[in-house]
Amino acid sequence: MLSDPAAKDRILVTVTGRDRPGVTATLTGILAAQGAALHDIEQVVVHEQLTLCLLVGLPRSRDVLKELLFAAKELGMELEFNPVTDGPEKEQPPQGQMYVITAIGPALGANNIHAIASTLAAEGANIEKISRLSEGSLASVEIHARLPDSGDPERLKRSLLAQAMRASFDVSLQREGLYRRSKRLVVMDMDSTLIRIEVIDELARAAGVGPQVAQITERAMQGEMDYDESLRQRVSLLKGLDVKVLDQIAADLPLTEGAETLVRVLKRLGYRIAVISGGFSRAADALKRRLSLDYAFSNNLEIEQGKLTGKVVGPIVNANRKAELLELIAQLEGVVLDQVIAVGDGANDILMLERAGLGIAFRAKSKLREAADTSLSGAGLDAILYLLGISAREIREVD
Numbered sequence: 001m002l003s004d005p006a007a008k009d010r011i012l013v014t015v016t017g018r019d020r021p022g023v024t025a026t027l028t029g030i031l032a033a034q035g036a037a038l039h040d041i042e043q044v045v046v047h048e049q050l051t052l053c054l055l056v057g058l059p060r061s062r063d064v065l066k067e068l069l070f071a072a073k074e075l076g077m078e079l080e081f082n083p084v085t086d087g088p089e090k091e092q093p094p095q096g097q098m099y100v101i102t103a104i105g106p107a108l109g110a111n112n113i114h115a116i117a118s119t120l121a122a123e124g125a126n127i128e129k130i131s132r133l134s135e136g137s138l139a140s141v142e143i144h145a146r147l148p149d150s151g152d153p154e155r156l157k158r159s160l161l162a163q164a165m166r167a168s169f170d171v172s173l174q175r176e177g178l179y180r181r182s183k184r185l186v187v188m189d190m191d192s193t194l195i196r197i198e199v200i201d202e203l204a205r206a207a208g209v210g211p212q213v214a215q216i217t218e219r220a221m222q223g224e225m226d227y228d229e230s231l232r233q234r235v236s237l238l239k240g241l242d243v244k245v246l247d248q249i250a251a252d253l254p255l256t257e258g259a260e261t262l263v264r265v266l267k268r269l270g271y272r273i274a275v276i277s278g279g280f281s282r283a284a285d286a287l288k289r290r291l292s293l294d295y296a297f298s299n300n301l302e303i304e305q306g307k308l309t310g311k312v313v314g315p316i317v318n319a320n321r322k323a324e325l326l327e328l329i330a331q332l333e334g335v336v337l338d339q340v341i342a343v344g345d346g347a348n349d350i351l352m353l354e355r356a357g358l359g360i361a362f363r364a365k366s367k368l369r370e371a372a373d374t375s376l377s378g379a380g381l382d383a384i385l386y387l388l389g390i391s392a393r394e395i396r397e398v399d
Contacts, residue, residue: 009083011055012054012056013055016077030071096125099153100174100175102142102386106137115167116171123147133390171374183271184272185274187356189348190275192363193345200234201213241307246301257380258382281298284296301313323355326342339357350368353371
C-alpha cells in the first residue's frame with residue numbers, strides 16, 4: 001500500500017480534532033519540507049472542533065504521509081487520507097450557477113435547515129458550504145449551493161419562500177457573484193418600513209378624519225382608485241390642520257427596530273442611502289437629518305398661513321416616480337442597478353424593487369413578497385446586513 005506512487009498522484013487529507021494555534025502551520029510545513037504540492041485547502045471550526053481538508057499532490061516518496069500521521073498524533077488530531085484518481089489535468093470547471101441562501105429566524109433549528117436542504121435537493125442543487133452569520137443562538141446561516149443549468153431559480157425561490165412561510169422564518173435566494181458583494185446604494189420606503197407608522201394616518205387622527213382616510217386607503221388597496229387620486233382625496237381631508245402637528249409627528253418618528261444599526265454600518269462601509277416615500281417631505285426631511293441620509297424624496301404638502309391647504313404641490317411620488325428616482329440616484333452616484341438595494345412594504349414599491357439588483361419586501365403584503373427578490377417578515381431592518389454576508393461579529397466591530 002505504501003509503494004511509491006507516480007508523482008501526479010493526489011491524496012485528500014482530512015484532519016479533525018480540537019482546534020488550537022499551529023495545526024495548519026505544522027501540517028503545511030511538512031508538505032513544504034517534503035516537496036508535496038498543495039492543490040486545494042478548506043478549513044472550518046465549529047465549537048472549537050477543527051476540520052481541515054488538504055488536497056495534496058504526492059512526491060515520489062510517500063514519507064510525507066508518515067510525517068503527517070505522526071504530526072497529527074502528536075497534536076491529538078485524527079487524520080485520514082483517500083486517493084483522488086483524477087489528476088489536475090482532468091478537472092473540469094464546475095457546472096451550474098452558485099447561489100447564496102440566507103436563512104434568518106429567532107432560533108433556527110434542524111427542521112428549518114432540513115426544509116431548506118430538502119428544497120435544494122429537490123431542485124438538484126448541491127450544497128457546497130454552510131456558515132453561521134449570527135452570534136450566540138443560530139439566528140442566521142448562509143448556505144452556498146450550486147444549481148445545475150437545468151434548474152429553475154425562480155421555482156427554487158418560490159419553494160424556499162413557501163417553506164419559510166410555513167415554518168415562520170425568513171429566507172433569501174441570491175445569485176452569487178461580484179455584484180452581490182459590491183452593493184453601493186440602498187433606497188428605502190419610509191412609512192411602515194424605515195419608520196413604524198403611516199404619517200398620513202397620524203395626521204388623519206389629529207384632524208379627526210381617521211375613518212374617512214382609512215376608507216379611501218382601503219378602496220385604493222382594492223384597486224377601486226389609483227394611488228394619485230387616493231392621495232389627493234386623503235390629503236384634501238387634512239385641510240386646515242395646523243402644520244405644527246405635522247412637525248411634531250416628524251420630530252418624533254418611531255424608527256423600525258434595526259434601522260439605526262443598518263444605517264450606521266452601511267454608512268461606515270461607504271454606502272449611499274436614500275429614502276423615497278409616498279409620504280410627506282417634512283417627515284422625510286426630518287428623517288434624513290436625523291439619520292444623516294444622503295437623499296430624501298417625498299410629496300410636498302401645500303401650506304398657507306401655517307395651515308395645510310389640503311393640496312399636494314409638485315409631482316406625486318407614486319410607483320413610477322419611485323422607480324424613476326431610484327434610477328436617477330444611481331446615475332448620480334455612478335452605480336449600476338445591480339449594485340442597488342431597494343426596500344419597501346407596499347404595492348407602491350413594486351416597480352422600485354424590480355429595478356434594483358436586490359429588492360426586499362419588508363413586512364409586506366403577499367403581492368409585494370411575490371414580486372420581490374426576497375422577503376423579511378419577522379426580523380428587523382438590520383437583518384438586511386445578513387443578506388449582504390455581513391456577520392454579527394463584523395456588525396459588532398462597527399462603533
